[in-house]
Amino acid sequence: MSLKSIVREIKDGMGGSMSRRGGSGEGKHWHRRTRSQIVVAPADQKEPIAHSSSESIRQGRWANLPPELLLDIIRRVEESEASWPGRAVVVFCGSVCRSWRAITREIVKTPEQCGRITFPISLKQPGPRESPIQCFIKRDRATSTYFLYVGLVPSEVGVDKLLLAAKKIRRATSTDFVISLVADDFSRASNKYVGKLRSNFLGTKFTIYDSQPPSEAAVQLNSRSSRRFHSKQVSPRVPACNYSVGTISYELNVLRTRGPRRMNCIMHSIPLSSIQEDGKAPTPASFIHSFDEQFSPLRGRVTVASVKNFQLVAAVDPSHNISAAEQERVILQFGKIGKDIFTMDYRYPLSAFQAFAVCLSSFDTKPACE
Template identity: 35%
Template sequence: MEGVSSNRNMSYSRWSYDSTLDDEGSNLRQQKLDRQRALLEQKQKKKRQEPLMVQSNVDGRSRARRTKQCEEQAPLVESYLSSNRSTIYHGISSSMNFDEEEDDEDEVSSSSSQLNSNTRPGSATSKKSCKEAASASTPPISEPAIDVDDLEEFTLRPAPQGITVKCRITRDKKGMDRGMYPTYYLHLEREDGKKVFLLAGRKRKKSKTSNYLISIDPTDLSRGGESFIGKLRSNLMGTKFTVYDSGQNPGKTTSSLEATNLRQELAAVCYETNVLGFKGPRKMSVIIPGMNMDHERVAICPRNDHESLLARWQNKSTESVIELHNKTPVWNDDTQSYVLNFHGRVTQASVKNFQIIHDNDPDYIVMQFGRVAEDVFTMDYNYPMCALQAFAIALSSFDSKLACE
């Protein structure tokens, strides 16, 4: 009996020893993961200090208060309200015209002699005095509040003309697999400081290409859920992206009823390499559907790849679409970095920071996006873009294949 008892004690002590080893191994693995995460964060922080990142132009803001106050403080949208020009985007007249009144005959005749379907007027200039321009940059008290009662309708509706919709994106990396598949949340920033949830997005696992699902429910990011509102999908290289709404894939429709609900392409994004490869500021082309005379988005529902937004853009068949690009950052010798004037909305350097404009109207920022903290980014958009388009474009900039950190 003593021998049996001794064997039991030995067995128990061996089990305790093995358990201790497992605990120590688990602790060591966790410590190693923590060290790797800390090193990665330090490396990313150091990278953001490098000159090849795009920084907010602080000098530009101070210069605006001094010598170029009138020019720099001219509002991005309100300047259109004082101008009676029509803006033509590849044959879509008045697609971004913010004045409801008809043009004078003299102005129409003079502009028509200079413009064709492939050209637009130059950048907007405000005729207001410096004092008027400065006051106009502050939204008037009577400005209507942005209505988000119907979340799905709001996220698909173009921004109100004359109003910049200011939003914030937060990136959640916490959890078992969110280091690889973070969840992104888009909130509307109200004037009173409150935030209103708009959209959530997350990359799908086990997908051959980058594929982000977008939902109006932060707790339901499934493809078959009722809250699914759209998706962002990349090509194999991870350099071209297409944004879809929640309609049916034409290649998978099996009935005439489904064919009436074909998905729309809401945007396409193409990232180009420049002379510095991926080391310098990115070059982006953004293609979105044009607007009709009633300021409604033209429905682009391709039945095959040849009718897609990317195919139209590559074939230069740009009727009924708007081609936009990122604003080229300016090299600043004083700071030894590329800079853009984000008007105080961006505070940290990052290759992700960008502004989207039309080439012939560089003062009108259709969308801007940039870092303000480790996992916090601001995202502002204007007419004719909607929240879903802007959020999906921002998600494309996070994609790992772009080497964005």
């Protein structure tokens, strides 16, 4: 029996059992709910939703496979599903039962280790150290929404894998870009909410907020770095704070000369030690500029001149023990390739969420910088 046949049998078996439990009147309803619980990974990543009403089914015969056999099955699935959307099968394996979930979590590596995005938590983990993860952003001017997809360019059949979505919301004194895991829910009271970007009045300074602290040691809340929701808008499962994890500042263009914008980005959640030799950037486990020849493949990804185009490199004090090559490494490139289509290539120590937030700042109006 092939791996896909096993997956299909598990899915059909669970759906049928739930249909029988629900009776003739509610069978279809229960069947639909069961499938959604199994296939869709929740916001806290590698902990798929488990409800007591279906626990006995979820811990059925497939949970009793010998650990050695189960390890071999999931390892083969993981190795065969190299990219989206195929890696949805890997996510499904982690949603079968507790034993499958534990083995899947043990096998699946972070983007830094394997260069692939699997679970939603991968979007908040640092990218690979060498080759960047290549993504693109689609802009919808009519709805002021921005969609981040994985891949080189949009596919002809329109089945691109959505990673993150953002909604631009103009306020009296600022602009917010609310970032979500889905394209149709931008409520900050939703469990799909992952963070936001907020600008000042002139659009020259931005603050990146994460829905969860990047690490236990980095939790430093004050009245200006966190914002609480109204108690009636928040469910018990949704975090009540935004954590300031980074700032972006655009230099003022006092002389009004034509040219590219200049920005400085400070990521409070990434310690300086992370880019030192053998350094390690914070890697959450769950959801609660050089123009050298070596970077020519990245520059080739930008085909349309735009004031929004930029490359971001690490810049630290020379007294720190950071090699010159590391300081000149491009860690984020953003560029226009067509009408409302932009590339976003990022690498360690940035995560997809952090890179997306930095790129979103380029879309806001900046009369003082142009």
